[in-house]
Amino acid sequence: EPEVTQTPSHQVTQMGQEVILRCVPISNHLYFYWYRQILGQKVEFLVSFYNNEISEKSEIFDDQFSVERPDGSNFTLKIRSTKLEDSAMYFCASRRRESQETQYFGPGTRLLVL
Amino acid sequence: KQEVTQIPAALSVPEGENLVLNCSFTDSAIYNLQWFRQDPGKGLTSLLLIQSSQREQTSGRLNASLDKSSGRSTLYIAASQPGDSATYLCAVPSSTGNQFYFGTGTSLTVIP
Numbered sequence: 001e002p003e004v005t006q007t008p009s010h011q012v013t014q015m016g017q018e019v020i021l022r023c024v025p026i027s028n029h030l031y032f033y034w035y036r037q038i039l040g041q042k043v044e045f046l047v048s049f050y051n052n053e054i055s056e057k058s059e060i061f062d063d064q065f066s067v068e069r070p071d072g073s074n075f076t077l078k079i080r081s082t083k084l085e086d087s088a089m090y091f092c093a094s095r096r097r098e099s100q101e102t103q104y105f106g107p108g109t110r111l112l113v114l
Numbered sequence: 115k116q117e118v119t120q121i122p123a124a125l126s127v128p129e130g131e132n133l134v135l136n137c138s139f140t141d142s143a144i145y146n147l148q149w150f151r152q153d154p155g156k157g158l159t160s161l162l163l164i165q166s167s168q169r170e171q172t173s174g175r176l177n178a179s180l181d182k183s184s185g186r187s188t189l190y191i192a193a194s195q196p197g198d199s200a201t202y203l204c205a206v207p208s209s210t211g212n213q214f215y216f217g218t219g220t221s222l223t224v225i226p
Contacts, residue, residue: 105160
């Protein structure tokens with residue numbers, strides 16, 4: 001069964017460094033998402049992406065964050081200058097078509113900022 | 115803004131017991147509601163998706179109900195097993211369908 005994959009599974013970085021989290025959505029899906037979950041807290045929406053542009057973003061998704069679909073398969077989240085509070089599990093998700101359909105989530109990347 | 119609440123926050127039951135997890139949401143204008151399972155340190159596995167036109171959805175030992183007018187959903191797990199131990203999350207989409215609002219989850223422990 002097709003699944004969303006994410007790399008790396010874990011990343012440790014120093015505060016102020018740039019990180020890129022990678023996702024490969026399910027191949028025939030058109031809508032892509034990033035969420036994050038700070039330890040012990042709710043899963044929070046960051047951004048949605050469709051037709052090569054951001055369709056919606058949350059207050060968390062400030063200028064330090066960017067997303068890109070550099071080719072036909074990858075979907076990336078970049079954090080330009082990481083802060084301690086960016087430490088979290090980051091989930092990528094994709095959906096095939098309409099909002100009535102389910103989102104499929106990847107296994108997540110655990111980011112630790114020191 | 116949509117607020118999603120789940121009670122109880124934690125639940126511990128002996129194996130074989132039937133149980134109900136609760137989810138409430140403040141804005142009843144939703145397309146659907148989804149229940150997920152999350153194992154410790156892992157991703158989210160979709161369990162059930164209920165469309166706004168449906169009242170129930172079943173998958174194996176799981177049954178989810180949806181009452182839009184009262185802003186509530188329940189997840190019923192029959193004959194619980196130790197392998198059901200996980201955190202269960204409910205989520206509803208925004209009015210645009212572009213984002214999900216998640217509850218804080220119910221952490222379930224099934225004791226052998």
